[in-house]
Amino acid sequence: MPKRRIACTCLALPLLYGLVPVVFGFRAVRESAAESAALIGFGVLFLLGGVAMVSSSLWLLVVLGGSRLPLWIGGIMSILSAGVFAWATLTHVLPCSGPA
Numbered sequence: 044m045p046k047r048r049i050a051c052t053c054l055a056l057p058l059l060y061g062l063v064p065v066v067f068g069f070r071a072v073r074e075s076a077a078e079s080a081a082l083i084g085f086g087v088l089f090l091l092g093g094v095a096m097v098s099s100s101l102w103l104l105v106v107l108g109g110s111r112l113p114l115w116i117g118g119i120m121s122i123l124s125a126g127v128f129a130w131a132t133l134t135h136v137l138p139c140s141g142p143a
Contacts, residue, residue: 051111051114052103054114055100058117059100061100064089067086068089072086079136082137085127089127089128099114100117
């Protein structure tokens with residue numbers, strides 16, 4: 044097994060973090076009747092980013108790191124998910140509680 048395949052396979056494991064955005068995005072979309080449109084949009088983007096991260100990770104693990112394309116897809120979607128989360132937090136779309 045070449046070193047490139049081992050490295051790509053090891054890089055696939057952090058992309059399994061995409062399960063967290065999938066769960067939280069699904070929870071935001073599931074209760075869409077009681078939420079604002081901005082929060083639903085956040086949930087959809089977070090869900091899509093998480094699904095793309097998990098699927099690219101599984102692609103890398105099944106193919107055993109034969110291509111760099113899933114790494115690019117997973118990395119871009121990871122950045123997208125982090126950016127969406129930061130945007131939702133800074134614009135107070137996420138219902139965060141704090142000191143009164």
